[in-house]
Amino acid sequence: xxxxxxxxxxxxxxFGVMLGGVYALAxxxxxxxxxxxxxxxxxxxxxxxxxxxxxxxxxxxxxxxPVLTPLFNIPLFFAIGVITYLGIFKRLIKAPPLxxxxxxxxxxxxxxxxxxxxxAAEPKAPPYTVFATSFSIGPIIVPxxxxxxxxxxxxxxxxxxxxxxxxxxxxxxxxSADDVEAVSLMGVDTNRLFLxxxxxxxxxxxxxxxxxxxxxxxxxxxxxxxxLLTWAIVALAGLGTVKGILIxxxxxxxxxxxxxxxxxxxxxxxxxxxxxxxxxWVRPKGLFGRR
Amino acid sequence: xxxxxxxxxxxxxxxxxxxxxxxxxxxxxxxLILLYTTIVVAWQxxxxxxxxxxxxxxxxxxxGAVVTGFLxxxxxxxxxxxxxxxxAAAAGVAFLIGYPSFRLxxxxxxYALSSLALVLILQKIFLLWTDVAGPLERYIxxxxxxxxxxxxxxxIFYYYxxxxxxxxxxxxxxRIRRSKTGLYLISIRENEEAAExxxxxxxxxxxxxxxxxxxxxxxxxxxxxxxxxxYHPTLFDSWISIxxxxxxxxxxxxxxxxxxxxxxxxxxxxxxxxxxxxxxIIGLHQVxxxxxxxxxxxxxxxxxxxxxxxxxxxxxASVRR
Numbered sequence: 001x002x003x004x005x006x007x008x009x010x011x012x013x014x015f016g017v018m019l020g021g022v023y024a025l026a027x028x029x030x031x032x033x034x035x036x037x038x039x040x041x042x043x044x045x046x047x048x049x050x051x052x053x054x055x056x057x058x059x060x061x062x063x064x065x066p067v068l069t070p071l072f073n074i075p076l077f078f079a080i081g082v083i084t085y086l087g088i089f090k091r092l093i094k095a096p097p098l099x100x101x102x103x104x105x106x107x108x109x110x111x112x113x114x115x116x117x118x119x120a121a122e123p124k125a126p127p128y129t130v131f132a133t134s135f136s137i138g139p140i141i142v143p144x145x146x147x148x149x150x151x152x153x154x155x156x157x158x159x160x161x162x163x164x165x166x167x168x169x170x171x172x173x174x175x176s177a178d179d180v181e182a183v184s185l186m187g188v189d190t191n192r193l194f195l196x197x198x199x200x201x202x203x204x205x206x207x208x209x210x211x212x213x214x215x216x217x218x219x220x221x222x223x224x225x226x227x228l229l230t231w232a233i234v235a236l237a238g239l240g241t242v243k244g245i246l247i248x249x250x251x252x253x254x255x256x257x258x259x260x261x262x263x264x265x266x267x268x269x270x271x272x273x274x275x276x277x278x279x280x281w282v283r284p285k286g287l288f289g290r291r
Numbered sequence: 292x293x294x295x296x297x298x299x300x301x302x303x304x305x306x307x308x309x310x311x312x313x314x315x316x317x318x319x320x321x322x323l324i325l326l327y328t329t330i331v332v333a334w335q336x337x338x339x340x341x342x343x344x345x346x347x348x349x350x351x352x353x354x355g356a357v358v359t360g361f362l363x364x365x366x367x368x369x370x371x372x373x374x375x376x377x378x379a380a381a382a383g384v385a386f387l388i389g390y391p392s393f394r395l396x397x398x399x400x401x402y403a404l405s406s407l408a409l410v411l412i413l414q415k416i417f418l419l420w421t422d423v424a425g426p427l428e429r430y431i432x433x434x435x436x437x438x439x440x441x442x443x444x445x446x447i448f449y450y451y452x453x454x455x456x457x458x459x460x461x462x463x464x465x466r467i468r469r470s471k472t473g474l475y476l477i478s479i480r481e482n483e484e485a486a487e488x489x490x491x492x493x494x495x496x497x498x499x500x501x502x503x504x505x506x507x508x509x510x511x512x513x514x515x516x517x518x519x520x521x522y523h524p525t526l527f528d529s530w531i532s533i534x535x536x537x538x539x540x541x542x543x544x545x546x547x548x549x550x551x552x553x554x555x556x557x558x559x560x561x562x563x564x565x566x567x568x569x570x571x572i573i574g575l576h577q578v579x580x581x582x583x584x585x586x587x588x589x590x591x592x593x594x595x596x597x598x599x600x601x602x603x604x605x606x607x608a609s610v611r612r
Contacts, residue, residue: 073456101400107585117575270416
């Protein structure tokens with residue numbers, strides 16, 4: 001009995017860490033846009049939902065295997081980001097937070113119901129990938145596809161970190177997070193900077209949509225779940241660093257996995273959002289954040 | 292002159308059931324439109340005057356439905372008592388969540404998100420709490436016409452209850468707006484730090500606004516449950532939160548006439564689109580609704596309130612902003 005519980009606990013923790021690794025990518029897109037462009041995107045979760053649907057569409061039409069869907073999802077969502085910026089976000093950059101929230105809530109309504117109109121309310125899941133096998137370490141089972149998803153997420157975050165630290169554009173982005181006006185005075189074209197930031201933010205969302213599909217099916221209301229979850233991660237991490245986002249994501253991945261595994265899968269949202277509200281009360285500035 | 296426009300509005304509200312030919316289905320729709328409009332008007336207290344973008348309407352509406360329904364189903368308590376009890380329960384929850392939030396200075400996007408999280412937390416709590424709600428719908432005992440129990444077979448009964456609620460909510464909100472509390476709330480919205488420095492008890496007034504609004508939102512939930520005859524955890528609906536806040540913003544934050552007029556018009560358009568397009572493709576009417584919202588907010592960031600006010604000013608019986 002005791003040993004069984006120990007194995008189950010270890011298994012649940014492993015799942016939580018792998019899940020958190022995937023959440024990190026989804027949250028990074030939000031943190032980037034909020035940090036660099038100071039833009040509140042309330043529809044972030046709906047973009048994740050859309051990315052999940054596109055991963056589903058590409059896997060049943062062109063690729064037959066969900067592993068290859070990021071090849072299409074990343075450029076597609078970069079393009080969607082550029083279009084969204086030019087069409088909507090550009091006008092919102094200097095607007096007060098209330099207008100930003102209101103306009104992006106409009107986008108949320110639009111995307112959620114577009115998904116409902118196209119794919120209806122039934123959950124959609126991609127076919128199994130060739131990597132949908134598992135191996136075991138002692139009594140612990142390690143699913144290969146989920147391990148792979150985490151690895152892809154970690155590599156991407158590592159590359160993103162290098163980009164932010166080493167390239168001119170990345171440095172401009174980090175500087176903009178600290179002080180937009182100074183960056184603008186130094187001769188950086190902030191309009192182009194924010195355009196690229198939105199593009200990169202949604203490219204990350206495109207990839208994360210493919211990866212999340214290894215865990216769960218998508219419905220039009222998935223956007224709300226992932227929207228709140230990624231905001232919760234950003235609240236815990238603050239807007240400081242990629243590392244902060246990663247740690248916060250793993251904490252939420254663990255909370256998610258432990259709630260579903262040891263209590264009741266229907267109770268996971270109580271735990272996740274309860275944790276979110278507590279974080280907002282206790283640490284309004286985030287654990288690792290500067291703001 | 293003002294009494295004439297009030298009288299006109301009252302006659303118009305009273306005449307609607309006859310304009311839709313006493314058709315039960317249309318009566319149901321117009322009652323729904325007035326219920327949601329009532330929440331929008333009440334939301335002005337916390338959003339329009341207090342400046343807090345609250346997305347908790349679904350939580351309070353759901354609480355009203357579940358508490359009123361539970362009392363009617365399990366104890367045979369009259370719906371009228373249920374409305375008061377559920378309103379008090381919602382105001383209590385609002386206090387529990389609002390007190391720490393305002394004390395710790397939760398604002399803007401973080402306040403909006405925490406209030407949205409509340410809707411989903413309560414929904415799942417009542418889904419798991421099978422003694423009170425649970426995954427199955429609970430049906431309220433049917434009565435052909437029992438005004439004391441607040442249950443009737445015809446929707447016209449609920450229509451007039453809702454119309455009275457909307458009218459009194461409008462009066463309460465306009466009264467508060469002209470009171471000291473209203474002025475304090477507006478000063479908080481315009482500049483919270485300055486208001487606090489001048490000695491306005493920011494937390495107290497925000498909390499008062501939140502509690503009155505949540506009470507009214509719960510009453511709409513109780514009426515809804517009694518009208519449809521059942522309650523279920525999905526009545527903790529995040530869509531109501533989003534709809535309420537967007538309609539209030541499109542109507543014009545802090546405007547008295549804009550939000551109810553815009554709500555009634557846009558909700559009617561939405562229901563019309565649902566009947567005509569929703570049958571063809573589910574969700575299509577909401578897509579169009581979403582486009583309308585984005586376009587209005589993009590091009591009229593202050594909403595349609597100023598426009599409606601200037602139109603109203605052209606008539607002798609004007610209501611000023």
